[in-house]
Amino acid sequence: MSTKIDRPQTVLISGAAGGLGSAVARRFAADGARVALSDINAAQVAELANELGGIALPADGTDRGAVREVVEDAASAFGGLEAVIGVQGAQVKSTTNPSSNDGWDKSLAVNLNGQFYFAAEAIPHLLKSQGSIVLVSSSAGILSGPPGALGYTAAKHGVVGLARWLAREYGPRGIRTNCITPGWIRTPLGDGGMEYIAERDGITLDEAYERTTALVPMRRAAHPGEIASVCAFLVSSDASMVNGHVLVADGGAAVVDSSTAFFN
Numbered sequence: 001m002s003t004k005i006d007r008p009q010t011v012l013i014s015g016a017a018g019g020l021g022s023a024v025a026r027r028f029a030a031d032g033a034r035v036a037l038s039d040i041n042a043a044q045v046a047e048l049a050n051e052l053g054g055i056a057l058p059a060d061g062t063d064r065g066a067v068r069e070v071v072e073d074a075a076s077a078f079g080g081l082e083a084v085i086g087v088q089g090a091q092v093k094s095t096t097n098p099s100s101n102d103g104w105d106k107s108l109a110v111n112l113n114g115q116f117y118f119a120a121e122a123i124p125h126l127l128k129s130q131g132s133i134v135l136v137s138s139s140a141g142i143l144s145g146p147p148g149a150l151g152y153t154a155a156k157h158g159v160v161g162l163a164r165w166l167a168r169e170y171g172p173r174g175i176r177t178n179c180i181t182p183g184w185i186r187t188p189l190g191d192g193g194m195e196y197i198a199e200r201d202g203i204t205l206d207e208a209y210e211r212t213t214a215l216v217p218m219r220r221a222a223h224p225g226e227i228a229s230v231c232a233f234l235v236s237s238d239a240s241m242v243n244g245h246v247l248v249a250d251g252g253a254a255v256v257d258s259s260t261a262f263f264n
Contacts (some may be wrong), residue, residue, distance in 0.1 A: 006237045008082035008131065012036045012074045014061055014118045015088030016045035017097045019187025022137065023087055023224030024231050025052060031232060036074035036081075037069075038118075039088070061088045061114035071121040080260030082123045086115040086159075088107040089136065091192050094151035107151025111250040112158040123175070129202070130174035132235045135163045135201055136227070139250045146193060156181075167244030176243040178234045184213060184221035218251030229234060 012029045015021040016037035025048060035054035039045040042058035049120050058064040058231055075081050090110045091256050094103030116177035119133050126133065131170030140149060150247055163179035170177065184190050186209070197208040230249050248254050 007031055007232075008079040009033050010036075010074075010081050010129075011083045011085060011235075012038065012071065012081055012118070012122065013085045013087060014038050014067075014114065015086070015136075016264065017041040017048060017085065018089075020110060020182075020185055020189070020224045020227055021087040021215045022048055023155065025054065025057075025234050027225065027228035033083075033185050034078055036070075036077065038070045039254065054173050055112060059115065061132055062109040064113075064117045067114070067117040068121045071118065071125070072229040073157070075122075075125045080129050081122055081125040082129045084118055084126065084131075084133050085231050085235075086116045086118050088118075089138070089156075089189065091149060091152050093148045104151040104154075106156045108158070109151060111155035112162070115159050116162055119162070119177070123170065126175045126206075127173055129264060131183040132176040132178070133161050133163070133166060134231050134234050135177070135179045137163075137179050137181045137246075139181050140247070141255060142181050142246065142248065143177075143254060148196065149193070149234070150234065150253060163246070164244050169254060171243045176234075176239070177238070178242055178244065180206050180230055180234070181246055181248050181254075182222055183216065183253045184209065185224055185227060187224055190221060197225075213251070213253075215256055216251045216253040217255065220251065222249065238253065 009034045016025050017039035029052040037049050038057045046056040057070040059070045092103045092107045115135050118160035129198050137159040138156040140153045141160045149211050163177050166177040194208045198205050
């Protein structure tokens with residue numbers, strides 16, 4: 001019987017410079033883990049790594065070769081890896097209009113391909129540690145994203161499927177893979193999605209958040225630290241029998257109609 005990791009001590013986080021990624025990094029560092037932080041924003045990820053005593057491994061997460069180097073550098077620095085948290089993502093406008101094809105391609109590259117690259121390249125190290133993977137999708141991965149978010153919605157659905165496939169394929173070999181689908185989070189990424197409503201209706205960003213979450217049972221967007229706590233749970237021994245699960249952390253929005261809960 002394999003030894004379960006109580007709390008991982010070596011963690012690689014992609015998209016670590018963003019609002020949610022930095023919250024995840026701070027949570028794991030506070031729990032005593034050594035954190036390797038990767039993001040395309042080299043300056044921000046270096047600053048965060050310095051703050052947390054971690055290591056900064058800036059890279060373009062859509063480049064598999066660059067991701068491979070990040071994973072190998074993290075594993076070499078730590079003597080292995082026990083958890084990978086895939087947070088990287090971006091909202092890029094795309095529709096069925098041919099002029100938005102670039103947005104479709106970028107959405108899939110950042111939100112889906114990058115998640116796959118980090119998970120796939122880490123598998124050999126996680127097999128040794130009997131570690132785990134958490135992929136951050138979105139409520140758009142189980143419902144639908146807002147207008148103009150076709151590629152984002154498709155990619156986030158893909159992340160859910162990726163997590164389930166990895167769970168089935170590598171669960172028998174000791175790696176657990178789970179997925180989180182947050183709703184709105186007060187981060188720069190969330191703000192980007194909310195700006196459409198603010199501009200459309202001539203209201204402030206705060207008013208847009210209030211309007212959009214008015215029918216969400218919790219009546220608010222999440223704080224980044226709340227989603228970071230879910231990540232910490234899923235890779236801990238408290239979740240040792242949780243594999244292939246899609247944990248909805250959206251304040252209850254999924255229990256109401258998506259068109260009213262997310263984009264009224």
